[in-house]
Amino acid sequence: MTRRSRVSVKKAAVVASALVAALGLAACGGNSGSGGGSRALTLVLPDTPANIDPCMSTFGATGRILRENVTETLTENDTINKKLAPKLATSWKQTSPTTWQFELRQGVKFSDGTPFNAQAAVDAIKRTMTQKLQCHNYIQDLTTVRSVQATGKYTLQVITKQPDPIVPYEFGEVDLASPKTPTGKLTNDPIGTGPYVLSKYTAQQSVELKRNPDYWGDKPDADSVKYLFQDTPSVRVSSVQSGQADMTVDLPSQFANVKNAKKFPVMDVAFVWIGEDQAPLNDVRVRQAINYALDRGAIIKSVFAGIGTPASQLVIDSINGYNPDLKPWTFDPGKAKSLLAQAKADGVPVDRQMTLGMQPGLVGTNGTEFVEAVASALENVGLNVKIQNLTEENHTKFITKPYAKGRAPYLQVHDHGNTVGDSYSTFVRYVQTSGLESSLTDTSVDRLINQSNTATGDDRTKLLQQVWKKALIDDAMYAPLVNVYNVGVTSSRVRYAFPPNVGDEIHIADFDFN
Amino acid sequence: MLAVILRRVLSSVIALIALLVFVFVMARFTGDPARLYLGEGASAKQLDAYRVAHGLDKPIVSQFWDYLHGVVTLNFGNSTLYNEPAMHVALSRFPNTLFLALFTFAIGLVVGGAVGSYAAYRIGSLVDRGITSFASLALSVPSFWLAILLILVFALKLHTLPTTGKTGLASYVMPLLTLIIANVGVIIQVSRDSMAGVLASDYVVTAHAKGLGPGRVVAVHAMRNASIPVITIAGATAIGIVNGALIVETVFDWPGIGKVVVDAVLNRDFPLLQSAVIVIGTAVLAFNLLIDLSYTVLDPRMRVKAGATR
Numbered sequence: 050m051t052r053r054s055r056v057s058v059k060k061a062a063v064v065a066s067a068l069v070a071a072l073g074l075a076a077c078g079g080n081s082g083s084g085g086g087s088r089a090l091t092l093v094l095p096d097t098p099a100n101i102d103p104c105m106s107t108f109g110a111t112g113r114i115l116r117e118n119v120t121e122t123l124t125e126n127d128t129i130n131k132k133l134a135p136k137l138a139t140s141w142k143q144t145s146p147t148t149w150q151f152e153l154r155q156g157v158k159f160s161d162g163t164p165f166n167a168q169a170a171v172d173a174i175k176r177t178m179t180q181k182l183q184c185h186n187y188i189q190d191l192t193t194v195r196s197v198q199a200t201g202k203y204t205l206q207v208i209t210k211q212p213d214p215i216v217p218y219e220f221g222e223v224d225l226a227s228p229k230t231p232t233g234k235l236t237n238d239p240i241g242t243g244p245y246v247l248s249k250y251t252a253q254q255s256v257e258l259k260r261n262p263d264y265w266g267d268k269p270d271a272d273s274v275k276y277l278f279q280d281t282p283s284v285r286v287s288s289v290q291s292g293q294a295d296m297t298v299d300l301p302s303q304f305a306n307v308k309n310a311k312k313f314p315v316m317d318v319a320f321v322w323i324g325e326d327q328a329p330l331n332d333v334r335v336r337q338a339i340n341y342a343l344d345r346g347a348i349i350k351s352v353f354a355g356i357g358t359p360a361s362q363l364v365i366d367s368i369n370g371y372n373p374d375l376k377p378w379t380f381d382p383g384k385a386k387s388l389l390a391q392a393k394a395d396g397v398p399v400d401r402q403m404t405l406g407m408q409p410g411l412v413g414t415n416g417t418e419f420v421e422a423v424a425s426a427l428e429n430v431g432l433n434v435k436i437q438n439l440t441e442e443n444h445t446k447f448i449t450k451p452y453a454k455g456r457a458p459y460l461q462v463h464d465h466g467n468t469v470g471d472s473y474s475t476f477v478r479y480v481q482t483s484g485l486e487s488s489l490t491d492t493s494v495d496r497l498i499n500q501s502n503t504a505t506g507d508d509r510t511k512l513l514q515q516v517w518k519k520a521l522i523d524d525a526m527y528a529p530l531v532n533v534y535n536v537g538v539t540s541s542r543v544r545y546a547f548p549p550n551v552g553d554e555i556h557i558a559d560f561d562f563n
Numbered sequence: 564m565l566a567v568i569l570r571r572v573l574s575s576v577i578a579l580i581a582l583l584v585f586v587f588v589m590a591r592f593t594g595d596p597a598r599l600y601l602g603e604g605a606s607a608k609q610l611d612a613y614r615v616a617h618g619l620d621k622p623i624v625s626q627f628w629d630y631l632h633g634v635v636t637l638n639f640g641n642s643t644l645y646n647e648p649a650m651h652v653a654l655s656r657f658p659n660t661l662f663l664a665l666f667t668f669a670i671g672l673v674v675g676g677a678v679g680s681y682a683a684y685r686i687g688s689l690v691d692r693g694i695t696s697f698a699s700l701a702l703s704v705p706s707f708w709l710a711i712l713l714i715l716v717f718a719l720k721l722h723t724l725p726t727t728g729k730t731g732l733a734s735y736v737m738p739l740l741t742l743i744i745a746n747v748g749v750i751i752q753v754s755r756d757s758m759a760g761v762l763a764s765d766y767v768v769t770a771h772a773k774g775l776g777p778g779r780v781v782a783v784h785a786m787r788n789a790s791i792p793v794i795t796i797a798g799a800t801a802i803g804i805v806n807g808a809l810i811v812e813t814v815f816d817w818p819g820i821g822k823v824v825v826d827a828v829l830n831r832d833f834p835l836l837q838s839a840v841i842v843i844g845t846a847v848l849a850f851n852l853l854i855d856l857s858y859t860v861l862d863p864r865m866r867v868k869a870g871a872t873r
Contacts, residue, residue, distance in 0.1 A: 093726075097816070099644045099826075183616065183646070188601055188609065235646045253656075253818040254728040279727045280813050284714050288726055291719040442599035442831065449603075478603070485606060 088272040090543070090560055093285045093294040097253055097278040102235040103224035104177040104184035109553050112224075114256050114276055116554040120224035120241030123151055123170070123205075124217050126470035128316075128367040128549045133218055133470055137165065137225060137242065138205070146212035146503070147195075151220075153203040157265045159227040160246045167199030173225040176232050190219040190469070214502045214509070215471040218369075222469065222553075244269050244558060254278070258557075269558035289538045295560070298537035298551055302354035305536045313547040315535045316368075316466040318360045319411060321423060321528035322448050322479075324459035325488040329397045334388040335432075336525035339460075340378040341385035342430040343423065349531055352419045356536070360529035362517045363465050363475050367549055370472030370501075370513025375522065377529065385430040399431065406437040406461040408444045411533075420462050423530075427460075434460070448486050464533070468553050472513045473501070479527070480520050489526050494519050571855055575848040579841075586840040587630050591623070596643060596831035617643065630837070639841070640834030644826060649834035653823060653842045659729060660819035661846065663808055667742040668801035675747045676793050679754025680781060683789075686759055694751060701748030706741055710814040713737045727816035738815045742808060746800040753796045757789040764788075787861055794861070798854040805846050 096110035103120040106112040117125065123138035138151040157165040174197045177184045193213045200206045207216055227240035237250050244266065245258035256276040260268070277294065279285050285297040286304050305312050321339065329335045345359035359377035366373065393399045405427070407420035424434045435457075439447070448461055467475050478484045481498050482491070497519060501512035520526050537547045544561045597613040598605065614620040618629060633639055642649040682694040717724040717737060725734045761767060762785055770780045809821040820839055827836035 100646065180616075183600075183613075183643075185600075188605070192609070251728075251730075253822070254730065254816065277727060278816050280816070281711060284711060284726065284814070287715055287719045291722075293719065293722075293726060440594050441829075442594045442596075445598055445603050445605075486603065 088270060088562060089275065090271040090273070090296075090557065091275045091277065091294040092555065093277045093279050093288050093297045095278070095280055095282075095285065095297075095299045098256075100235050101237050101239055101247070101250060101256060102182075102184075103173075103226040103230070103239050103241060104182060104186050105235070106224045107185045107189040107222055107553070112553045113551075113555045114258075115239055115241070115243075116224055117243060117556045117558070118245045118258060118274070119239050119243045119247060120226055121243050122223055122225065123153075123220040126218065126221045126468070126550060128470075129546060131367040133221065133369070136221075137170070138217075138220070141217045143214070143216075143505075147209045149207045149209070149216045150200070151205040151207070151217075153205060154265070155203055157242050158263060159229075159240050159242055160261050160263070161227050161229055161240045163227050163229060163240075165225075165242050166202055167205045169228050170205050170225055171197050171199050172228040173230075174223065176226065176230060177223060179232060181233065182235060186223050190222045193219075212502055215469060215473045218470045218474065245274060248273070267558070269560070270562050271557050271560055274557050286538055289540050292540060292542075295540045295543050296537065296545055298535060298547070298555075300536040300538065302356050302536065304538065305354070305356055307538060309541065310536055310538045311547050312356050312534050312536055313549070313551075314358070314365055314532050315549050315552055316365060316468050317464050317533040317552075318363050318365065318466070318529060319419075319462065319464050319531045319533055320360065320363055321530060322461040322463040322486070323488070323525075323527055324448070324452065325490060325526065326452050327456065327458040329392065329399045329401055330403070330458045330460070331490075332392050332397045333525055334392040335397065335399060336528075338385040338388040338392075338430060339427060339432070340525055340528045341381045341388070342426045342432070343378070343528055343530065344380040344426060345377055345530055346380070348419070348422050348426075352422055353531060353534070356534045357531045358534075360532045362521055362529055363479060363527065364467045364472055365532055365549060368467050368470060368472055368475075370510055370517065372514035372517040374514070375517060382426075382430050389431050400433055401458060402433045402435055403427075403458040403460055404437050404447075404456075405434045406439045406444060406447055406459070408461060408463045409439055409441050411462070411464045423462055445486075448488075450485055450488075452488075462530075466552070468550060472517065473498070476513075476516060480516065487526075489520065489524065491519075491524050491526075494524065567859060568852075568856065571852050575852055578848055579844060582844040583631075583634060583841065586837050586844075587627055590833045590836045593828055593836075594831050596833065599831050600643065634841075639838045642827075642832055642835040642838075644830045644832045644835060649832070649838040650842075652835060653820060653838040656818055656823045656839075657820045657842050657846070659817060660805060660808060660812070660821060663738060663742055663811070663817070663819065664801045664804035666739055667746055667804055668797050670739075670743050671747050671750045671800060672793065672797040674743075675750030675797070676754045676790070678747075679751040679756075679793070680758045680786065680789070682751070682755045683758035683762055684777065684781060686755075686762075691755075695755070698748040698751040698755075701744050702752075703748075704744065706745040707810045707814065709744060710737070710741045710811060713740060714814070727814075729818055734815075738808075738811050738817055741811050741815075742804060746803075750793060750797055750800070754789070754793045757792045758785060761785045761789040791858060791861055794854060794857055798850060802847050802850050805850065806843060 094113060098110040098114065101111055101114055103115055106115050121137050123136060125134045125136045127134040137154050139154050141149060141151045144150050153167055153170060159165060163169060177186050178191055193209045193211065195208045195210045198206050209216060230236055230240060239247060244261055244264040246261045248259040249257040258274040260272050282300050282304065286300060286307060288294040289297050290308065304310055323330050323336055325331045349355060349357045361375040361377045362372060364371050389399045405420060405424050407416050409416055411419065420436055424436055427434045447459055476498050478486050480487055480489060481495050482489050494516060497512060497516045501509050504512055539545050542563055544563060545559060597610045601609055601613055618626060639650040642652050645652050678694055682691045685691050714726055718726040724736055728734060767780060767785055770784050808819060809825060811817060812819040812821045820843060824839045827839055
């Protein structure tokens, strides 16, 4: 090497060192860490909210941050104790088939100082119903509401367009924002009555809450909360395990056995939707055969990695009206074949090719394996099935009336999550003959549902249970498959019970520090 | 020179118009926004009301005319996901991706060019082999894996850098490191090959024979001729990043335009998708124009050729 080339090498080394030093200096900016105090909670969630407007809280990404943390609802669907609990409303009653009356909690204020009363509730609900905002909460829960009014300082009256027995449940998903919230546009500065207030919102990055010192209820353990968003499950888990975060959720099954992981049921039930509009599916023996053909245990083991339980109906046990006496159909391919033979002997075209669609993105599954497992089970008993690929939005049109004329008999591996808390919410869609996603033609089921609408308390619950039996056992209208489970991980600092509705709400008050 | 610029601009405008039409058509192949937003159980009446509110009930030709009118009047509509002007969302996110692209371009060009040139100067030596091996390794490492590895090491084990998000100076390090490593390998290889070819030229041999030092030979005589392919490849990597550094933006939760495009597609947000693609397309065309112009600066023959077409 010449003297000049030695100098060149030295210069290059100096430049390289400077670059490394610059990177290192930048690195000394520090890391996110897990909060600034011992009672600071950090959650790392998979979905980034598009906004944090209270009227969009039925989008899980938004609801998980706001509901019962910043903003509160009239009632609360307590899925752990399996009841509808008072929140901003202390009691409610149905004064006529289309009128509900709520008595509101007194001594409550929004975090901007505005008193909470019936007029404030009316303003909040009307904002949610404003057409211009296209609030998702309205679309999900308030379409049956005709009007709301304050009939007393703390008495709210809700009038519905038709009899609606689950109005109190539906208002468990309607977050109430301060009357000072802008009505002409969505906001990212939510003001509510909850135990926390927004301290910082960085769009697409993070949300930070701090304790509301004037909160009316029991003070949660955490002084502050930080929400981070990270799509990659392995990074989320590592964040928790390294102490940078305290909880994450929505993890694939391979994380079920890591330290502090918990498998827990969610609101979702996977089932086979059966279209009774076409033969042979309009024959109850064929539908019974479908139920007998499916080995739910094997499907859970192979498709869900053993995480889940066989389902007996389309709702989980925390939902009002769930029938504890119903058991999952037994796996009996011999009986299935026998039923199909009987139907065939009576002229039912059991050999007719049927279409089997798969709702994409089904919680916790590998979609292709799932639909193939179901198809294989049905073909094994002699049914003729062709698999159909679907997209997130077009899958509903095949199970929503009106159906395309002359279509092939239709089945779909489907997922339903009743977040409202009462079976009636599922009946109006999937069970009663007028339901958009119901192909049932048994009007005796309708009569039972109508009877339950005028009953109250335990009498009503018993009637709802009878509906499930009639629809799913006597009529075999669907084939319930799996009660879906989720996987979450917590740090060693906290205890959190992972309630079933964690997909929609994460109550910070449910976290306790060790 | 002006003629060159004008010709390039004209061809860019034609490409942009084609892009505008293409994105309109392709957006509508993604699916039905009404069903996706309203969810299951939405009645036909609710679906129709949503479509009317967002102009989706009109005939496709009518929708296209409204779209073109919007482009001309710079009104790209409201994002259904964010409920604010779609172009505002796209433009607010784009600088985050642009920064990644420009920084990676600059570092890749300087470092990759310098290292590749040095390897060419020491061709056949142990140093050359080491540099070539490093370049091959950098090329082969999947950026997704590298990004997660960096997070695990620097954020979660060493606690020196933040896990995700754009939260300060420190948060830039890992996304940039991922992109630089992913792209510098090819720049080193092209730079090495280009410089090796130039160093074998007669005029370079003459320069050595005249007693000029190696630094002067490389920097003054060889570099300019060797740089055109290097600028081309560095520009291509920057364009690739502008198109959407999707993996980096997803893993690091970086608020860039790549993530905007994915969110827009997943949510069938047509105004947002169209706005984001227009922003990206315009930037890519601008980049290409700048790269083409840089050739005429670096290589006088290009100016003569361009002039000769008159």
